[in-house]
Amino acid sequence: MASLKTTVAGIALDCCIYNASGPRTGTVNALVKIGESRSGAVLSKSATLLCQDGNPLPRYKEFPLGDACPGSINSEGLPNQGIDYYISEEVVSAIGSLAKHYFVSLSGLSLADNLEMLSRAMKVQGIAAIELNLACPNIPGKPTMAYDFEQMDAVLQAVTTHPSFGSKPLGVKLAPYFDVPHFQRAASILNKYPIKYVVCTNTIGNALVVDAENEQALIKPKAGFGGLGGAYVKPIALANVRQFSQLLREDIDVVGVGGVASGTDAFELILCGAKAVQVGTKHWSEGASCFNRISEELSVLMTKKGYKSIEEFRGKLKENF
Numbered sequence: 001m002a003s004l005k006t007t008v009a010g011i012a013l014d015c016c017i018y019n020a021s022g023p024r025t026g027t028v029n030a031l032v033k034i035g036e037s038r039s040g041a042v043l044s045k046s047a048t049l050l051c052q053d054g055n056p057l058p059r060y061k062e063f064p065l066g067d068a069c070p071g072s073i074n075s076e077g078l079p080n081q082g083i084d085y086y087i088s089e090e091v092v093s094a095i096g097s098l099a100k101h102y103f104v105s106l107s108g109l110s111l112a113d114n115l116e117m118l119s120r121a122m123k124v125q126g127i128a129a130i131e132l133n134l135a136c137p138n139i140p141g142k143p144t145m146a147y148d149f150e151q152m153d154a155v156l157q158a159v160t161t162h163p164s165f166g167s168k169p170l171g172v173k174l175a176p177y178f179d180v181p182h183f184q185r186a187a188s189i190l191n192k193y194p195i196k197y198v199v200c201t202n203t204i205g206n207a208l209v210v211d212a213e214n215e216q217a218l219i220k221p222k223a224g225f226g227g228l229g230g231a232y233v234k235p236i237a238l239a240n241v242r243q244f245s246q247l248l249r250e251d252i253d254v255v256g257v258g259g260v261a262s263g264t265d266a267f268e269l270i271l272c273g274a275k276a277v278q279v280g281t282k283h284w285s286e287g288a289s290c291f292n293r294i295s296e297e298l299s300v301l302m303t304k305k306g307y308k309s310i311e312e313f314r315g316k317l318k319e320n321f
């Protein structure tokens with residue numbers, strides 16, 4: 001049988017498929033369900049310093065694209081229990097008892113909040129790595145940090161020189177980019193800092209989906225503008241994974257996320273260079289069993305193609321026709 005083993009930031013994972021931060025990641029029960037599935041790791045909801053309710057409902061909707069995979073739009077606004085919950089003994093030991101690596105996502109509302117959360121999380125045993133989310137598009141009045149290159153540079157400088165930095169690998173979750181100079185600029189900033197992985201990509205921010213029957217936006221917050229995910233974003237995720245795997249230092253791993261609903265979707269992201277693949281929208285609609293199904297489908301596809309490990313085809317997208 002084909003092996004789905006991989007490493008992210010030097011951390012060995014039995015399976016290269018795991019959850020994206022966001023859907024079904026807010027509580028210990030949800031995180032344990034992920035840990036009990038075939039998911040290769042468990043990643044928390046992006047935490048803020050304090051617990052918050054997020055934006056008003058309705059703030060998440062799915063809408064169709066073809067038969068199998070939905071698209072999604074959300075403006076959750078980071079509803080979460082606060083950092084102290086995600087790094088608590090209760091949560092860390094529940095995931096540890098399932099023998100899964102636990103990754104904690106941080107999305108502070110300010111640099112000071114990010115530094116405070118980082119210093120708390122870095123101290124906790126049983127957390128394998130920290131994923132700094134620089135790409136939440138849904139906080140009213142706040143820009144997407146990964147689109148402001150000067151701010152991104154300053155944040156990474158502050159985070160990686162903070163006294164608490166260094167005991168755990170740091171990953172950065174990026175916004176989707178659409179222009180070659182932007183890929184190059186982002187990569188040149190990321191390459192300056194001792195980060196270990198990037199995640200490509202967060203949702204496409206500030207999309208608008210219209211419900212024609214009711215003549216209104218599909219979701220309520222931010223006048224209907226929200227992050228587009230699911231099947232609509234897969235080509236964007238593929239492009240971002242491909243670009244960053246070619247532009248980043250060799251020791252920075254690229255994790256792909258965006259529109260993965262099947263083993264073939266995961267295969268495509270790995271072909272573009274991803275060392276692991278996260279699942280967001282499909283986890284929301286299908287639940288944690290999606291990790292078993294997608295892993296199985298990837299394994300069957302690899303066997304059919306004669307691949308025994310993901311390294312045999314990772315990054316080897318053919319460019320000649």
Ligand code: DOR
Pocket residue numbers: 022046074075076077078079107133135136137138202203227
């Ligand atoms: O689309 C997103 N929704 N991306 C994030 O980073 C956060 C999330 C939310 O809570 O709004």
